[in-house]
Amino acid sequence: MCSWLSYTEEVASDLPLGGDIVQRLQRFGTYGRLKQIALRKVAHNIASDSALVSDLRKAFQQLDTAGTGELASRQVTCMYALQDRN
Secondary structure (H helix, E strand, O other): OOOOOOOOOOOHHHOOOOHHHHHHHHHHHHOOHHHHHHHHHHHHHHHHOHHHHHHHHHHHHHHOOOOOOOOOHHHHHHHHHHHHHO
């Protein structure tokens, strides 16, 4: 398991869901069956490959120089430009 994920002793039903999470779950419910299955498969594959998640997290943190948790398009563009040089 990734070190940045942690478990708590709280029961999930005791935790309130934020409005954003509820909206995303509702939107997921509107997706077609095939899209839901595909998204579940992708999530399962990523979750089961903790090395991949760890590598993605490190790459994101290197790009997120401001520490905001968001990437500007120019940051991603610069990353691709540097990759093309190597």
